[in-house]
Amino acid sequence: xxxxxxxxxxxxxxxxxxxxxxxxxxxxxxxxxxxxxxxxxxxxxxxxxxxxxxxxxxxxxxxxxxxxxxxxxxxxxxxxxxxxxxxxxxxxxxxxxxxxxxxxxxxxxxxxxxxxxxxxxxxxxxxxxxxxxxxxxxxxxxxxxxxxxxxxxxxxxxxxxxxxxxxxxxxxxxxxxxxxxxxxxxxxxxxxxxxxxxxxxxxxxxxxxxxxxxxxxxxxxxxxxxxxxxxxxxxxxxxxxxxxxxxxxxxxxxxxxxxxxxxxxxxxxxxxxxxxxxxx
Numbered sequence: 001x002x003x004x005x006x007x008x009x010x011x012x013x014x015x016x017x018x019x020x021x022x023x024x025x026x027x028x029x030x031x032x033x034x035x036x037x038x039x040x041x042x043x044x045x046x047x048x049x050x051x052x053x054x055x056x057x058x059x060x061x062x063x064x065x066x067x068x069x070x071x072x073x074x075x076x077x078x079x080x081x082x083x084x085x086x087x088x089x090x091x092x093x094x095x096x097x098x099x100x101x102x103x104x105x106x107x108x109x110x111x112x113x114x115x116x117x118x119x120x121x122x123x124x125x126x127x128x129x130x131x132x133x134x135x136x137x138x139x140x141x142x143x144x145x146x147x148x149x150x151x152x153x154x155x156x157x158x159x160x161x162x163x164x165x166x167x168x169x170x171x172x173x174x175x176x177x178x179x180x181x182x183x184x185x186x187x188x189x190x191x192x193x194x195x196x197x198x199x200x201x202x203x204x205x206x207x208x209x210x211x212x213x214x215x216x217x218x219x220x221x222x223x224x225x226x227x228x229x230x231x232x233x234x235x236x237x238x239x240x241x242x243x244x245x246x247x248x249x250x251x252x253x254x255x256x257x258x259x260x261x262x263x264x265x266x267x268x269x270x271x272x273x274x275x276x277x278x279x280x
Contacts, residue, residue: 001025004052005069005118005125010060012044022048022060031060051093052124066090069116069125072151072166074184077110087114087127097127113153113184115166137168137198142191150202152185162202164191170200177204179242215247215255220264220274228274233267 002008002024010022010029020036021028031048040046048060049068066089067073075087078094085106086094097114099105106112114127115134131153142148142164150172151163159173160181172181172189193201205214222245223230232241234256238249245252256272259265265272 101128
């Protein structure tokens with residue numbers, strides 16, 4: 001079924017002066033001319049985002065929306081009415097959010113974290129701030145060490161409450177991050193631990209050896225760009241390390257140890273430097 005609010009790959013049925021008609025479940029869906037890729041022909045398949053226009057007709061676009069149905073994203077308020085508000089969707093059409101689905105009345109220009117869903121009565125894509133009802137850890141779809149998509153949700157006493165794969169709730173503990181994070185921020189991470197009660201401890205970034213490799217490569221690149229020397233070592237201040245390298249002191253020390261064992265760097269009294277082989 002060619003549903004509104006999702007991406008679809010559809011064949012071109014026919015081309016007209018004002019665009020191309022795509023075939024979706026027997027219906028023809030217009031892709032306006034402004035969105036047609038150069039050289040597209042009848043019979044070609046194209047990836048498009050499908051939504052309802054203001055007259056209730058399905059229409060396609062190659063523009064990328066802020067979010068699709070089922071996704072959670074930070075969206076800007078475009079306009080406010082007596083019935084609700086309209087949020088900027090990143091395409092020609094805005095998304096409506098009724099007052100009943102707002103945590104508090106919205107104002108134009110604000111950015112609010114919402115989830116998109118299909119209204120069963122109208123069939124239209126609608127937004128809601130009542131996100132918790134869509135999140136559950138009762139039946140987990142993730143396992144430890146699995147890489148996941150993360151959306152920062154709320155600040156708590158122990159860390160950042162995050163949304164995992166738009167389905168579950170997890171926590172990034174403060175000792176896992178060394179910068180401020182904002183609600184709505186999206187990043188990749190992995191499931192570090194699943195605790196009793198299906199509670200998820202999440203860590204940002206990649207995991208295991210791949211993570212160390214990335215940090216090693218970053219340090220080497222920075223050394224090469226700074227004449228082979230940096231005034232940092234395993235005794236440097238954690239905040240200064242994070243400010244310069246974007247990693248924790250613990251991760252920094254692990255990466256330095258690996259580079260030293262490979263004889264790629266040497267320690268000095270004031271920092272680290274590339275070995276002669278690396279400098280050449």
